[in-house]
Amino acid sequence: MENIILKLDKLNYSYQDGGYERVILKDLDAEFERGKFYTILGPSGSGKTTLLSLISGLDNPKSGSIYFNGKNILEKGLHKYRRNDISIVFQQYNLIPYLTGLENVMVAMSETDNKLPKDKKGVAYALLEKFGIVKSKANRSINQLSGGEQQRVSIARSLAKNVDLIFADEPTGNLDTATEQEIVNIFKTLTKDFNKTVIVVTHSNAVSELSDQRLLLKDGKLIKL
Amino acid sequence: MNFINRAIKNIQRRLSKTVMLTLTFFLIGNFVIIGLGVSSAAENAKLLTRKKMSAVVFYELDYQKIALEGDKxxxxxxxELFYKKIDQLKHTTExxxxxxxxERVKAISSPVTTIATTDKINTNHIPSKFEEELEANAEQEVTENGNITNIGHSYDISIKSNITNKLIEFEEKGYSLVSxxxxxxxxIKQNAxxxxxxQKFAEHNNLTLGSKIYLIPHNGEVDYMVKDGLEGFTYELKERVVEFEVIGIYNHNLTINPDEILQGIDNPDxxxxxPIGSVEKATLEFNKKFYEFVINQEGIDEYRKExxxxxxxxxxxxxxEDLYYLSTLNILLKDPLDIDKFVEDYSDKNTFFKATVNNEEFKKFSKPLETISIFSNIIIILVVxxxxVIISLxxxxxxxxxxxxxxxxLSIGSSKFKIISQFFVELVLVALIAFSFATLTGILVSKQVGDKVLEYTISSQKINEENDMYYYPQRYTPYIDDYTTRITLEDVTSEYNVxxxxxxxxxxxxxxxxxxxISVLIPSIMIMRYNPKKILMSTN
Structure with a gap:
């Protein structure tokens, strides 16, 4: 039980669509263990992104609870949860356009209450270098980086806050196959070497095949594959 | 990389937006600084002029209010009873x-002026150039035993009796005690x-502190009886002489032109x-003795006797009972800026007295400045x-x-407050830079603009005045009292310095x-309504 980092308890989510109530998640239960790499699969419109937005504290479920390390995230506060407990990697990388790669990583460091080393700049450089972004590239505007490099910066940023749970929404959706492989390897490294939990929402079988646990979102429920 | 650093990076790296905003703020800054410079110059000039005029308020009976109340x-x-009560209304020592x-009051002068003549034996006034030449006192005769037998028509002394000892003359009008x-x-209470x-009067009469001066206060009734009323009867006026002890010798800084002094009372020396009441008390005592004397004279007609x-x-x-009647006070305030509030306070009191200010000249000459000030303030408000609106949009x-x-x-955990703060810092930094440049150009431009505006305003007012003078020739001849300094248009405009x-x-x-x-307020409301999920899911 102590190894469970995230627990979903009877999650329900629906919305009004042209006078009809469209049910996305229905009494969804799930548990995610520390240090594992999960992928969530499902056809378009199955509610993968909705599920990700709920477990990353960007939205509230209609009913049900989400527990992080045994604590209800609503009681903790979604803002605090996002600030100190999780990181999100997006398909579009979501980096701040007028900042450099290094600065994007450092923004995340300034937006957490977690204890971080004093030499934040040094840590940011080291993180970027670990994911293949050398110093000269780290100081470039992100517009001067390739898609793969931007996603690496995005992953470095997700690690910069020193959180245990990382979510990713189609992180390789815009990347070529070779880069996709590199990114998946990074996620696997994060789980194995840093004991982080990575939950990735994806369409890609190539990505899911390399995860520790594949989950299918179907009819509002998660099914282990 | 906190929000301030992010704001600075944003300014540095989004140059086109920064330049556009800087130019906007630069133009705003120039308008505001010119407006403020001109407006403050106008206000300052008004203030300095008002200070020149001294802060004198008149506290006097409001006859219009009395008439209105009486008519009711x-x-x-x-x-009749009402008007009898009104007759009793006066300022008292209390x-x-x-x-x-x-605390706003610096001094009060309310001189009851009694014209008098000196006894010509022990005390003499400083004669005017004309008196010396024409021997204007010839009508006054002194008997062999030193008594005055007649009184000349030329009164040479002005006795200024006051109800207070904090006098405007000594506080502000250049009078000072030498000894x-x-x-x-x-x-004051004892009519001492x-x-x-x-000082010149003292020197003229060899007076020192403790010396006595001898004056004959003017009293029309007595003069009439002495001169014409009692035929063949000469009353020796020795008893009429009022004695005063010199307790202070003063000097003043008034400029005296000897050619303008026709008789003694024209000379401030x-x-x-x-103290108020002292002359009146002595005159009353004299009158008593005089009436007793006349009544006991033989051959006086019954009608006069009665x-x-x-x-x-x-x-x-x-x-x-009343030795004097005092209906008007001239009150000098410490700060001219207190005038309006003081007038308001004392006019609000539920009495038949009203507080007024001799503002006519000030109003007239400060009108161009008033116009400039209003115009500048309107410009500032419009620009702001x-x-x-522009910055908000x-x-x-x-x-x-x-x-x-x-x-x-928001997704990485930044608060909405920090995001709004970042927007605020971005705008403030740009505004401060732009305003620094605007200050430099504003200093150069505001003086030229201010002077042109004044020149134009004065010339247009002069045209209006000329038109007014044609229809209302008496309109611009305000009454000026002894305590209000006369001012000219040049006095006002010379103080106008942008x-x-x-x-x-x-x-x-x-x-x-x-x-x-204020500009960040509307965007802030929009930010507060933002849902990170909607933004991120739509962009993804």
Whole structure:
């Protein structure tokens, strides 16, 4: 039980669509263990992104609870949860356009209450270098980086806050196959070497095949594959 | 990389937006600094002119109010009673004492002026050039035993009796004590025969502190009886001489042109300051003795005898209670800026007295400045309102392009307050830079603009005045009292000096911060409504 980092308890989510109530998640239960790499699969419109937005504290479920390390995230506060407990990697990388790669990583460091080393700049450089972004590239505007490099910066940023749970929404959706492989390897490294939990929402079988646990979102429920 | 650093990076790296905003703020800054410079110059000039004029308020009976109240009373007897009560209304030592307790009051002068002549034996006035030449005192005769037998028509002394000892003359009008002291409050209450004389008067009469001066106060009734009323009868006026002890010698800085002094009372050096009531008390005592003397004379007609007996009875029965009647006070305030509030406070009191200011000249000459000040303030308000609208719109529009950034910041745990703060810092920094440049150009431009505006305003007012003078020739001839300094248009305009003061720059920066604060308000409301999920999911 102590190894469970995230627990979903009877999650329900629906919305009004042209006078009809469209049910996305229905009494969804799930548990995610520390240090594992999960992928969530499902056809378009199955509610993968909705599920990700709920477990990353960007939205509230209609009913049900989400527990992080045994604590209800609503009681903790979604803002605090996002600030100190999780990181999100997006398909579009979501980096701040007028900042450099290094600065994007450092923004995340300034937006957490977690204890971080004093030499934040040094840590940011080291993180970027670990994911293949050398110093000269780290100081470039992100517009001067390739898609793969931007996603690496995005992953470095997700690690910069020193959180245990990382979510990713189609992180390789815009990347070529070779880069996709590199990114998946990074996620696997994060789980194995840093004991982080990575939950990735994806369409890609190539990505899911390399995860520790594949989950299918179907009819509002998660099914282990 | 906190929000301040992010704001600085945004300014540095989004140059086109920064330049556009800087130019906007630069233009706003120039308008505001010119407006503020001109407005403060106009206000300063008004203030300095007002200071030149001295802060004198008149506290006097409001006859218009009295008439209106009187008209309301239908019953004739009651109305008569009302007016009798009004007749009793006057300023007393007690009421004046209360006004003096007001912290805003510096001095009060309310001279009851009694013209008099010197006895010509012990005391002599400083004669005018014309008196010396024409021997204007020829009518006055002195008998062999030293008594005065007649009184000349030329009165040479002006006795200024005051109800207070804090006099405007000594506080502000250039009078100062050379030796001795001012009369005390007790001496005012006791109508003590003490006096302050000018240094020249003292030298002319070899007076020192403690010396006596001998004056004959003017009394038309007595003069008439002595001169014409008692045929073949000469009353020796020795008893009529009033004695004053010199307790103070003063000097003044008034410029005296000997050619303008026709008789003694025109010369300020012949002014004598005494407590109120002292001259009147002495005159009353003389009148009593004089009436007794005349009544006991042989051959006096019955009608006159009866008339004088009535007057004597009034004095003996204590019915002549009021030695003086004081309906107007000239109140000098410490700070000219307190005038309006003081007038308002004292006009609000539920009495038949009103407070007024001799403002006509000031109003007339400060009109161009008033116009400039209003015009400048309107410009400032319009510029500020437009600036708020423009900056709000610019910020709101750029917000749309920065939704994605806001979503990212919210998703990584930044608070909405920090995001709003970042927007605020971005605008404030740009505004401060732009306003610094605007200060430099504003200093150069505001003087030229200010001078042109004044020139134009004065010339247009002159045209209006000329038109007014044609229709209302008496309109611009205001009455000026002894306590209000005369001013000219040049006095007012010479004080008008458009400069950019530290306060102006501080106000400019404060205005900038205020514009930014209000401009960020609308975008802030939009940010507060942002849902990070919607932003991020739509961009993904």
């Amino acid at each position: 009373i239908q019953d004739e007897n009651e109305r 009421s004046v004492g209360e006004i003096l307790k007001d 001795g002291r001012m009369y005390s409050e007790d001496e 025969p003490v006096a302050l004389v000018s 012949n002014n004598i300051f005494t 008339y004088l007996q009535q007057k004597l009875n009034s004095i003996n029965e204590g019915r002549v 309102v437009n600036a708020i 610019v910020t709101a529009l750029t917000l749309k392009t920065r939704e994605y950034e806001i979503g990212v910041l 400069t950019v003061q530290i306060q102006t720059i501080a106000t400019l920066y404060a205005t900038g911060v205020m514009i930014v604060l």
